[in-house]
Amino acid sequence: MTLAKSRNMDEFLKNRASVAGLIVILMLITAAILADFIAPYDTDKIALKEKLKSPSWEHPMGTDQLGRDVLSRMIYGTRTTFELSILVVALTSTFGVFIGIIAGYFRGVIDEILMRLIDVLLAFPSIILALVIIGALGPGMINTIVAISLVGWLFYARVARATTLSIREKEYIEGARAMGCSDGYICLRYVLPNCLPPIIVLMTLNLGSVILSIAALGYLGLGAQPPTPEWGSMLNEGREYLRDCPWLCVFPGLMIMLAVLAFNFIGDGLRDAIDPRQMVIK
């Protein structure tokens, strides 16, 4: 395993875009964790005298319409975004993989019911479904998590089911049954670890799109509510001042792009490193 691990690692490190993505994400995570120490100003401190200042040494990203420091809000916004997106991905991947393995392992009626349910949910555009859910539950962070998660698990379930279908026909599963292992134990010890590689790739790629969804809902005023700093809602607040004070929109926009790109690069790199078929093609 050590050998395989290091080979995968080498493959990943050879991909410069992925390494760059990894560095960006590590920096963002550090910023999110250390927000209390590195943010120069209080995010909620209103100073109307200082409002709409362009970037300067005092305020590297300028100030907004209420005189709040944009850099500080960006740093705390990283925390909000990462908390939400990691929570969403953790919830959806766990639930989705659970459902997917059950459907793929047991097949039959259970599989049919679960997969048709997923088909129905996938038929709706995900953002519209999220809007409907938030419309019903009301805006807010918890409802954002609910709305995105409700659609998010579908992809994990599908990938996990497909992988499980191929794994359940493997001889070591037959061997485990011949040894007297129960179905539950086989799912946990044999199927789950073997279907993790594609799930891990999916998780990194999915983190990017979850960040985008959170920002989109924030931009529409349905996600994090003011005064909570969040990239999407900052973008929305800055919209009115776009002509005179572009920094209000440019920095949050850049940040969203950077985070999503970084996660996608990591996901691509991981896929190339883990999936042996891709390596042969190259």
Place this chain on the structure above:
Amino acid sequence: MTLLSIEHLNSHFMTVDGIVRAVDDVSLEIGENETLGLVGESGCGKTVLALSLLRLLSENTKTDGRVIYKGRDLLKLNEKELRGVRGKEIAHIFQNPLSSLNPVLTVGFQISEPFLRHQGLKKSIANSRAVQMLGLVRIPSAPDRAKEYPHEFSGGMRQRAMIAMGLACSPSLIIADEPTRGLDVTIQAQIVELMKDLIKNSGASMLLITHDLSLAAQLCDKVAVMYSGEIVEYADIKEFFKGPAHPYARSFLESVPSRGMKPIRGISPSLINPPPGCRFHPRCDCSMDICKSVHPPLTEVKDGQHARCLLYA
């Protein structure tokens, strides 16, 4: 003493093309301390027969008949009772060592699993027993090797690890499905030696499935020849090698390189629409008119040697 008796076992697959009769009315007995070789060409139903015994086949299979093991009918046990038999009483060694080990668990852990599951041993004890088992199948520096993953093992070592797993709970019956498949001749010889010793020492019975007659000759006490889902000959190994009774068994023996490498003409029959009468008659050199219409019963030719052929009926 009979350890396992298979009575009128049928295993049929329901497919869109029709019913595949992979195992058709098979009756066999395995005594205690006895090794029975099940030989036959590819696709004659050997593996399906073995899998039927522990009900390891997929859901679209219809299995009926009786498999009596120590007074219990394995085909009537519920899932939980069956789990208690699998691996503990009857072990199954699979034919492909390269893909029969879980790639994400260490070999040591996989061998310790039967101890954990069936004997309820503590993890540390189960682990040391696993290392012991690896030593028993002659894997050098077993404590270190136990911590490795299957891909770090060579083919022969993986097959030994499989055997160690099978023997872990000292089962009364071992079902070995082509244990030397995919291994080169020298490794095959080592595995055969190892299995010979282990069986002698443990006193277990074995059902050995193979198409390698020399392997059967080295390990078995009795031999059953399977053709197109049926047992066509069942005999003591010595009697069998002196002179097989069934024309198929005779041709099968003559197709071995050391005995002339004479091919059997024709191809194996379909298991969906087997030929009427004797299933071997289209390929048989001794076929008579009656063979085309009458399905022969398994009859005793001489002491302990049975054949399914109209020559003896």
